[in-house]
Amino acid sequence: MSGITAAKAALRTEDAWRQIVSFLSPELKAIISSVPQRYLSELEEIRLRRDRPMMLGAGGTDFFVRRDGSVSHTPAGGFVIEAADLEKVIHNISGYSIYALEEELRNGYLTLPGGHRVGLTGKTVLENGRIKTIKHLSGLNIRVCREVKGIAGGVLGKLIDRTAGSVYHTVIFSPPRCGKTTLLRDLVRLISDGMPGLNFPGRTVGVVDERSEIAGCHRGVPQMDVGVRTDVLDGCPKAQGMMILLRAMSPDVIVTDEIGKMEDIKALEEVFNAGVRVIVTIHGSSLRELAGRPALKYLLQLNIIDRFVQLGRSRGVGTVEKIYTGSELPQPGVKQCSN
Numbered sequence: 001m002s003g004i005t006a007a008k009a010a011l012r013t014e015d016a017w018r019q020i021v022s023f024l025s026p027e028l029k030a031i032i033s034s035v036p037q038r039y040l041s042e043l044e045e046i047r048l049r050r051d052r053p054m055m056l057g058a059g060g061t062d063f064f065v066r067r068d069g070s071v072s073h074t075p076a077g078g079f080v081i082e083a084a085d086l087e088k089v090i091h092n093i094s095g096y097s098i099y100a101l102e103e104e105l106r107n108g109y110l111t112l113p114g115g116h117r118v119g120l121t122g123k124t125v126l127e128n129g130r131i132k133t134i135k136h137l138s139g140l141n142i143r144v145c146r147e148v149k150g151i152a153g154g155v156l157g158k159l160i161d162r163t164a165g166s167v168y169h170t171v172i173f174s175p176p177r178c179g180k181t182t183l184l185r186d187l188v189r190l191i192s193d194g195m196p197g198l199n200f201p202g203r204t205v206g207v208v209d210e211r212s213e214i215a216g217c218h219r220g221v222p223q224m225d226v227g228v229r230t231d232v233l234d235g236c237p238k239a240q241g242m243m244i245l246l247r248a249m250s251p252d253v254i255v256t257d258e259i260g261k262m263e264d265i266k267a268l269e270e271v272f273n274a275g276v277r278v279i280v281t282i283h284g285s286s287l288r289e290l291a292g293r294p295a296l297k298y299l300l301q302l303n304i305i306d307r308f309v310q311l312g313r314s315r316g317v318g319t320v321e322k323i324y325t326g327s328e329l330p331q332p333g334v335k336q337c338s339n
Helices: 006-023 026-033 083-094 098-107 180-193 238-248 262-273 287-291 294-301
Strands: 043-049 055-058 061-065 109-111 117-127 130-143 170-174 205-209 230-234 253-256 277-283 307-312 319-325
Touching (some): 006 026, 006 083, 043 083, 098 130, 170 287, 180 205, 287 294
Parallel strands (some): 170 277, 170 307, 205 230, 205 253
Antiparallel strands (some): 043 130, 055 061, 117 130
């Protein structure tokens, strides 16, 4: 399966841009609006760091932006972000009440309408050894949330367990910025709504969206289309959320993003034992890399994951590079699904 098509990505990015610009200062809005369209059509991130040049992430590459909207691979001449620029963006996001965002600041990110996420850096304030808030903000990273419907259609057929009438236990893995969450979101939608073409009826899906990236919830309401049979726990720790969904919402499938801690794996084990299917994502460039981490090694040794979907960028963001069957590292005898 190829990556996200340029036409679809451009359309969705244009929609996303209209949602994001209202939170920028007039000057920043004018500068970024002057950036050539070929860069904006692939926009992934806007990085604002105090006393350093503004950067855009687009198409897997970072660019520095000058005052006139021209871009360069080098920082010389880039528009330097000042404290007032950061303050204006934060004031716009918070409605001039930064204290109302204390819980979000504790987590290090905010979620905007449309599901776009703003990462924050600065001086952390600790209380009893835990982060209470972040003050003296020094950097913002606005990550564009793309909803690209249909990209999971060619993948879902390989993840369906036709005997059980459900989906296989599946792990989606890749390095950062390769489209894991975008693919996962569309899988949730298709599993929830069903795919008549595959003779696959809709299934009840429970999503634990700890970082508000899958459903893009704003004030608890999904901003992305995650299907008619989907229940979302937003901002909830993964291990706790899986147990809540398992006990309270009777899901057929539980989905979550970026697992890695042993508590996550233990929660998954409970879900397996309850007969509920799971689809999760993991950061990693290879199965061997995953197996080198203690918690994920334990997951592999459970020998219950049926499909491993490896994403990359060889044909654009979201390219399905390989799909493995079985729950062992690639070796002779482990079947590899054709793309």
